[in-house]
Amino acid sequence: MSIGVTRGVALRGITGRVVDVECHSGQGLPTFEIGGLPDTALRQAPQRVRAAAIAAGHSLNQRQLTINLSPASIPKHGTSFDLGIAVAALTACEVLPAATVRPIVHLAELGLDGRLRHVTGILPAVLAAQEAGCTQVVVAPSDVAEAGLVDGITVSTAATLEDLVDGYRSLAKGEPPPPASVPPEHVAASEGRHLDLADVSGQHEARAALTLAAAGGHHLLLNGPPGSGKTMLAERLVTILPPLTREQALESLAVRSLLGAVPAGIDLAPPFVAPHHSASVPSLVGGGTAAVLPGAVSQAHHGVLFLDEAAEFAGSALQALRQPLESGEVVVARARERVSYPARVQLVLAANPCPCGEGFGKGLNCRCRPTERRAYAARLSGPLMDRMDIQVQVPKVSLADLREDPPDSSEAVAARVMQARSAQAARWPADRWQLNSHVPGPVLRRAPWRLPSATTRLLDRALELGQVTLRGYDRVLRLAWSSADLHGRTIPSVDDVGLALMYRTQGAVAA
Structure with a gap:
């Protein structure tokens, strides 16, 4: 009897847990069984591992092999365990040194010819290995760059299983294995950085609303006729947002890694995701049948989710956004598992005033x-609109607007936004809230952050008349603090509260 042990990672959402891949080699009829709640793809691993082992010159066909993925109570998904199963099996067959392979995490799919192939979710898996105290991972050659984004982890690779076996044998003899070719870390170029807010002619109120939304991380509704520049404004929101921190960039990339879309370097630009209006509920918030994958709202984590032609989206898809907008995460429950994805986004909606688009003025x-107009407006439900901090009308551009001097560039506006966010960072505890839009309403309504009654008189009156809900009341307060930060004031004034209330109610009046 012989046992081989190495390590893999079981992912649940973007969180992972290091798993011991154990293999028992015993006497009896040749079998190859896997236990530990494997899915369909993982149950097919024996065929791939056997063929890869033969290609490496080590047949497993005459062995009775039992694989256990411990802890066995956690569901295991995908083909990333192939390499770990092969290494554990060869260790149990005394081909590989047991002490050498035991602490190393193996993440790769095996081809029938023994080649190590790409798998999705490498970044969150390596992050989980780092948090568990692991120091070395082995991945496919095409995944080296992605795994190398994580600090404190030694990344190794091999073209084939045979090369990996030779490397481990050399390591057991005291010879250092060839290092993986990890390219130096760099910041990937953003696809949206060539856009500039100066490209938008006119629309002074909408530009001011966009700046205010960027300053405090507020949700925004742009309502206006076709061709007025709603999409141009939304696309340029990311150009005035501050760059992400390294931790935020890795969180965002970890979500994209599950879908197999990770750039060669760390992209510090906030993500911009704009799904088509035919998107289903799972594609928007996450889900699926075979595997629970992140939706558009999670792909836009720490960035902007833009829904153009918002009234054309399915009502169920729009309603599914309500909970993520409040909590900052998506929770997808299944019979045997519960998966959560981060979803801290700025939502931007663009809508026409009516089906034909000419119902303005x-x-x-x-x-x-x-x-028809009432039914069209009702597609954007009251509960969803109650979560939109800024609702602004975007009129058609006139000839006079085209002849105006060019407005401020994205660089100039971004500097003002950065100054406002610096004020918020100094005000709120960094371990609790980062932006005004994240601060709970009760905190703003109590000392020491409660505003004088003379400052909130208009807002208090609107609450009494039913013009705003309590949620709307809190969102107006958050917006007033952002307006004060943008204008360099240490506390909101009557004008800040009035401006926030106007942005809150003008969309409802227009509708």
Whole structure:
């Protein structure tokens, strides 16, 4: 009897747990069984491992092999355990040195010819290994760059299982294995950095609303006719947001890693995700049948989620966004597991005033019946609109707007946004809240952050008249603090509260 042990990682969402891959080699009929709640792809690993081992010159066909993925109570998904199973099996067959392979994490799929192949989720898996105290991982050659983004981990690779076996044998003899070719870390170029807010002609109120939204991380609704520049404004929001920290960038990349979309370097630009209006609920918030994958709201973590033609989205998809907007995470529950993904985003909605798009101003060119206009407006439900901090009208651009001097560039506006965010960082505890939009309402309504009654008089009156809900009341307070930070004030004034209340209610009045 012989036992071989190495390590793998079981992912649940973007969190992972290091798993011991154990192999028992005993006497009896040739078998190859896997235990520990494997999924369908993992149950097919014996065929791949056997063929890869033969290609490496070590047959497992005459062995009775039992694989256990411990702890066995955690569901295991995917093909990333292939390499770990092969290494544990060869160790149990006394091909590899047991002490050498035991502490190393193996993450790769095996081809029938023994090649190490790419798997998704490398970044969150390596992050989980780092948190568990592991110091070395072995991945496929195509995953070396992604694994190398994590500090404190030695990344090794091999082209084939045979090369890996030779490397471990050399290591057991005291010879150092060839290091993996990890490219130097760099900041990936952002696809949206060529955009500039100066490209938007006119729209002074919308530009001011965009700046205020960026300063405090507030959700934004742009309502206006087609061609008024709503999409241009939304696309340029990321150009005035501060760059992500390294930790935030890794969190965002970990979500994208599960979908197999990770750049060669760390992209410090906030992500911008704009799904089509035909998107389903699982594609928007996450889910699926075979595997629970992150949706668009999680892919936009620490960035902007833009829903163009918001009224055309399915009502169920829009309603599914309500909980993530409040909690900052998506929780997908299944019969045997519960998966959570981060979803701290800025939501930007763009909508037309009516189906034909001409129902603005006096609406003389509008061809829609009143019932059609009411039904169209009702697609954006009250509970969802109650979560939109800023609701601004975007009128058509006039000839005078085109002849104006170029407005401030994204660089100039971004400097003002950075100054406002620095004030928020100095005010709020860094381990609890980062932006005004993250601060709970009760905190702002109690000492020492409670504003004088003379400052909130208009807001208090709006609450009494039912013009705003209690949630809306708190969101107006958050927006007022962002306005004060943007204008260099240490405490919101009556004008800040009035401006925040105007942005809160003008969309409802227009609708």
